[in-house]
């Protein structure tokens with residue numbers, strides 16, 4: 158079976174600072190925009206079905222330019238996102254639902270280092286009957302809870318704690334219904350889709366994420382990603 162894909166790329170990327178290249182998903186790392194790397198991983202994966210990219214209405218030209226830099230197949234559909242990540246995902250799911258895809262992988266455009274092995278683990282978990290699949294990695298650092306004045310209050314035991322990644326994968330009908338209910342109930346602030354599944358009472362199965370699958374959030378994340386890819390190229 159194949160998995161539909163929703164790539165969310167409608168954010169403004171404010172934490173990464175302003176750049177002439179636009180939001181962080183359009184910054185160049187290695188020799189191409191971040192989003193071209195991300196899309197190519199899916200476009201060259203045999204398990205991928207229809208791909209929907211969710212962009213900001215102001216980014217049409219940036220996206221068109223990035224798309225020219227893809228080396229994989231380019232049959233993507235493009236829709237406009239909303240004010241929060243949650244609303245952008247919902248727009249992508251609504252568009253994907255017209256294609257008849259049974260499953261969806263929802264991925265952040267700003268995670269360009271996913272790999273086919275991780276996509277395979279997610280697909281396998283869906284194939285074994287899971288309705289919601291979350292790639293995550295065990296937290297490695299010792300965790301502290303602080304007061305607002307930055308005094309350490311306590312050490313939080315890290316056993317059983319995981320950092321959530323994307324692509325988060327679902328039976329399309331189940332996550333679309335959960336998303337519709339969440340936004341109808343006035344919520345638009347869920348920061349990932351597994352938390353909407355949890356909110357809706359769907360069991361979420363964890364699979365091993367990948368240490369390299371980082372989210373480019375800050376300016377330094379982008380320069381580190383650029384250095385990493387440039388090193389690979391030589």
Ligand code: C5P
Nearest residue numbers: 165166167168240241242245265266267
């Ligand atoms: O802001 P954050 O780092 O959580 O964004 C994660 C992903 O969600 C990014 O790829 C971003 O472009 C996307 N996003 C979106 N629509 C928004 C906000 C974020 O598609 N309104």
